[in-house]
Amino acid sequence: MSAPAIALIDCNNFYVSCERLFQPRLEGRPVVVLSNNDGCVVARSQEVRALGVKMGVPWFQIKDLARRHGIIALSSNYTLYADLSNRVMSVLAEFSPRQEIYSIDECFLDLDGFQSLQYGAYGQRIRATIKQWLGLPVCVGIGASKTLAKLANHIAKKRPEYAGVCDLTSLPTALRESLLAQIAVGEVWGVGARTAERLAVLDIASVLDLQRAAPKALRAQFGVVLERTVAELNGEACHTLESIAPPRQQIMVSRSFGSAVYDLESLQQAVTAYVTRAAEKLRRQAGLAGALQVFIRTNPFKPDAPQYQRGLIVPLAVPSDDTRQLLRAAQAGLQRIYRPGFAYQKAGIVLTELIPAAQRPRTLFDDAAAQARSHALMRTLDRINAKMGSHSLRLLGEGWDKSWRMRRERMSQGYTTNWDEIAVARTD
DNA sequence: TCTGGGGTCCTAGGACCC
């Protein structure tokens, strides 16, 4: 009987690695990828980390530093990252029958049954395969629980002597504990800055301290989440591997504007675009929304300017996935919360009370013919946009001028997703 | 000038009911 083992494979500074794949000149140079509107740093190359640039820092705050050190900043190209992510995940799926895709650049694999191959060696094979087939660097962490696998991955990333793969299940106890004693408790999956601060007061500073802490006392002070984390650190798997992603409970689409927006019409256009996108996601998971929330807000980072923020939940008479009905609800809500005279910085919508389309409630007033027409129209819309590229067909309400559209001034191309921008090996 | 977007889970407290 083998002990359970879970692997966490995580791409190294994924967005930067994706960009380097198609722009080899970025290799060895300090590179960051910025969030929407070129706002914050969301990915940093090793060279940038070494300069002390923190995750999430606003780009304008480090422009001086960037100039001095020749940091190259790129707008985020999510189409490219999503495509490469899909390729990484398909390759990784070959290494275990049970895979949980956890985020765009991470997945868990259940290694149960692969013990005879030696987990560490298996991890090296995974790492080498992704590097050779896709050109992307990954690290592999292996542990008896998801939390330990994450921790092992952290060690694999930070300590070169592990060559990108750390198998905590095979380390001698003394070595494992000395490693855990050197890692700050805030590195543990599920322990954020607030909790780390409160733990410090109790003299729980390292991962080893937390592993050895009394679970019941922690539960009383911090709740059940931290209690489970401690159990996981002790090798008791509380978080199971979810190979089938459960349907989302809410679908949100929101964006900051490229520049401030004042008039209702621009907000209406933006909200139309967001609802359109959210409805596509909703139909892709075969769901219906029972309610829609719409919200708008001014820029909270400008406290001197008049502030206004409001949201409203609009219930739908009947749960729906029809873009037109969702739009009516959103526009009605927007009308009610809009106040003139403010510089709006962001708007968004959230679809909530989601149910599977198969559970569509029946009412006395069901109009089967109208439902069939709606279904056919939405399916056609989705198909055309899937084939011709999203936004090929869209509602007039999105408008044409788009002053609210976000800034992306440093964007790379669609090397793998757009025939016109496909990567070129040589031009002569 | 310039500060992302999209999620989940848990808890506390109020409303309501018997």
Add this chain to the structure above:
DNA sequence: TCTGGGGTCCTAGGACCC
């Protein structure tokens, strides 16, 4: 002076994640 007790449901907000 002195104002029940317990259960359920819902919502808002906090904390965390990538």
